[in-house]
Amino acid sequence: MTSLPLVSVIIPAYNGASTLRLTLESLIRQDYPNIEAIVVSDGSRDHTVEITTEFQSQGVNVIDRKENQGLGATLREGIAKTQGPIVMFLHQDCELLSSSWIRQAVTHLDDEKVGWVTGHYETLSPEKTHLVDQAFALLRGEFLPTESFPEPIHPVAFSEGKCDLIRRDALESIGGIPTLLRTSGEDQLLSYTLRSQGWIILKDTSLVVQQQYLEGAPLKLLRANLKKEFLYGKTQAVINLKHWQTILNDLTKLSFAARKGFHPTVKAGAFAITVMSLTYTMITGLAAGLGPLLGLWIAMFMYYLWKCHYSGIRLISPLAGLVIILGFASFVPYGIALTWGSTRFLLMKLRIYTKPI
Numbered sequence: 001m002t003s004l005p006l007v008s009v010i011i012p013a014y015n016g017a018s019t020l021r022l023t024l025e026s027l028i029r030q031d032y033p034n035i036e037a038i039v040v041s042d043g044s045r046d047h048t049v050e051i052t053t054e055f056q057s058q059g060v061n062v063i064d065r066k067e068n069q070g071l072g073a074t075l076r077e078g079i080a081k082t083q084g085p086i087v088m089f090l091h092q093d094c095e096l097l098s099s100s101w102i103r104q105a106v107t108h109l110d111d112e113k114v115g116w117v118t119g120h121y122e123t124l125s126p127e128k129t130h131l132v133d134q135a136f137a138l139l140r141g142e143f144l145p146t147e148s149f150p151e152p153i154h155p156v157a158f159s160e161g162k163c164d165l166i167r168r169d170a171l172e173s174i175g176g177i178p179t180l181l182r183t184s185g186e187d188q189l190l191s192y193t194l195r196s197q198g199w200i201i202l203k204d205t206s207l208v209v210q211q212q213y214l215e216g217a218p219l220k221l222l223r224a225n226l227k228k229e230f231l232y233g234k235t236q237a238v239i240n241l242k243h244w245q246t247i248l249n250d251l252t253k254l255s256f257a258a259r260k261g262f263h264p265t266v267k268a269g270a271f272a273i274t275v276m277s278l279t280y281t282m283i284t285g286l287a288a289g290l291g292p293l294l295g296l297w298i299a300m301f302m303y304y305l306w307k308c309h310y311s312g313i314r315l316i317s318p319l320a321g322l323v324i325i326l327g328f329a330s331f332v333p334y335g336i337a338l339t340w341g342s343t344r345f346l347l348m349k350l351r352i353y354t355k356p357i
Contacts, residue, residue: 009037010078016092017046019212026095032102043068070182115170115199118159119207158191163209185235
């Protein structure tokens with residue numbers, strides 16, 4: 001690889017006007033000199049395109065798609081319209097905190113076995129985030145400090161997909177971005193497929209990306225987060241059914257989600273949650289299974305407490321209490337989505353259902 005290969009930055013956007021400007025500003029501050037950037041607006045109805053055009057003089061181009069076709073199709077179009085041997089995916093609400101983010105990430109690709117480089121994804125600091133968003137961020141592990149990882153640079157089972165560098169030839173070798181899922185989960189599908197071809201996914205915790213949260217009334221934020229949990233559940237059902245062997249294999253190696261350095265209770269909780277989630281997904285492909293779901297809730301209760309502990313949150317506090325309450329509440333849409341997603345996936349296998357999930 002040349003010392004300064006062209007990096008093609010692709011930003012998929014859907015109604016991202018409230019956060020896109022900050023994302024683009026963090027991109028143009030990068031000290032890496034060889035970048036092409038493109039925003040692919042996937043049927044946005046706000047000012048996403050207008051905001052992007054403000055940055056055209058600084059090398060940011062835009063594709064304005066009139067119909068929403070989903071995240072996978074959006075990324076595929078961005079890849080087709082760019083040329084760099086390195087492809088970078090950057091979400092519309094994520095800010096690169098370091099001006100040398102891209103330069104540092106590119107150096108990891110000097111290792112020819114590394115096909116994907118990802119950073120550390122976190123939310124805004126708690127004092128700048130509403131309590132509802134804080135609670136859901138804790139549930140998703142977004143307040144975990146970088147020192148909680150065993151090593152600052154280490155291989156991981158899959159990437160979170162918010163901001164990543166991937167070799168174009170690695171993408172082409174597996175047929176590009178999967179379009180099976182419309183809204184999320186493409187990062188996990190892509191991760192498992194790349195790893196099956198022998199590529200390493202490398203995480204550098206010093207490459208920090210910060211998500212920008214929307215402002216709004218508590219009820220509005222609650223609805224938005226529960227909707228997100230539903231989408232997660234629907235896509236996770238497909239991933240569980242499609243790659244269950246890889247997921248269980250990761251667990252036996254204690255490498256699942258880079259948890260090797262965590263407390264034994266956290267590792268046990270992660271193992272229990274994943275096994276129960278897989279079991280529940282497979283059962284609900286045919287009928288709802290209340291037993292596995294109850295067991296999953298109990299495992300999650302313990303896991304939520306440890307997430308609070310590792311994130312520096314007092315276990316007896318309003319935030320910790322809200323984490324537990326919303327954790328259980330989120331499993332209503334998540335459980336329904338697991339049932340729906342697994343059923344649709346099985347229908348796809350039978351060629352009864354053909355649209356992306």
